[in-house]
Amino acid sequence: MTRSPFDLTGRRAVVTGAGRGLGQAIALGLAEAGADLILLGRAASQTSTRDRIAALGRDVEIVDLDVADHDAIAHAADQVNRDHDVDILVNNAGIIDRQDSADVTRQSWDRVVDVNLNGLFFLCQEFGRPMTRRGHGKIVSVASLLSFQGGIRVASYAASKHGVAGVTKALANEWGPLGVQVNAIAPGYIATDNTTALRADPDRSRAILERIPAGRWGDASDIAGAAVFLSSAAADYVNGHVLVVDGGWMAR
Template sequence: MSTDGRQAVPQAAAQPAPQPADLQAFSLVGRTALVTGVSRGIGRAIAMGLAVAGADLVLAGRSGSLDATKEAVEELGRTATTIDVDLAHPEVIASGALDDQLPADVDILVNNAGVIHREEALTVDADSWNRVLDVNLTSLFFLTQRVAGPMVARGSGKVINVASLLSFEGGIGVSSYAASKHAVAGVTRALSNEWAPRGVQVNAIAPGYIVTDNTARLRTDPARATSIGDRIPAGRWGLPSDLVGAAVFLASSASDYVTGHVLLVDGGWSAR
């Protein structure tokens, strides 16, 4: 209380002078990243971006689909090893059959591999439904379980799941994909809650409409392509390279206090 009877205004504590940003926090030198679905599109762009930031790579996917990305990573002066795995068969991962191929020193796991099936819900059959869920969700979970064990044990690590704008929306004619990507957002938060106290951050990137093979059918449909493009505030479809900055951030120590977050990279679509 002041001498004239008025309530004194609390004063803010003195703050240290601002310091220049430590851009070394974004460096991935000395770290190893395992990335799935790297043959093209978003996965390849992210793998290359992590390599440019200094990471060595472990590339996981079907035999024969990894060679070009492996060579490109090595041309940057980083090491790249490969793991032959078909993510349509999550039981192989869950059984531990791949454990002897999984390096124990993986610092960063990027679960990018995904498939989409476009069909009206009334005619979707069990095989197509299960394939989408197996690749997009079940393999993601069990690969994360196997790779994150050593991370949790040593108290550090980064898991980045590639979710989708359809983690928040239903889409049209993609019921299995929407279901899987909603679940990816959910499992991201669930794992974060368990592992954040143990030094492992689990986050996701949710791309909007990106120029990839998965969106080829939309982009060749004049009506859909126009309606989608007109709704994106950025005025264009995204490119795989648009996701690299988000991936490097979430993979680096710059994001050590970010966990359980689903980061939209959608050109402003979700703000409309």
């Protein structure tokens, strides 16, 4: 029987921030496609995801990590790389701080950029090194529609997500010739904790839905298929791409 190019059996994936929302959906999607998982995230936040993956018959581990702590990233990656060959890295962990730009504090700015961009880059670095040595690997980062747009009252988030798109393209240029594909997913308006404030505002929610041709908020599971695709052999010739999954928002 010919193996499906989307089959991830025998692959091992690291997913950050897999406790809920997009990260959980992506981790479960990879597991359903056959991958074994290592979940990196805040302490005690990922046990439910671990149990659901284990119920699928996949090997799964949890490693506690604050993605904003760069020394901790090096330690966690060393621990994982010592025990496993990681085939796939999914950078999902991210935070948002909604406030007027005039009121953003340095502490708030640094925290958002440290989690969303700086931590992401150093995770790519730590797991990308052994991938390039082995000559194969997939890195998938979660970008945003705000990798292309400015948004409203989310300056630090928009800056960090623009940076995610830039890092994705830069690493693709360097590591593509070494067998490692580096891509990103830009989710549209998905019903997660990050969009709670928008969905709770009747005027903003209505304006958003009126622009989405699909006529609904996205579900976290809508992102899982894109993550499986970019993590699989089906995407071996896809590199440096930011794949928009938005129900048609950007087409309007």
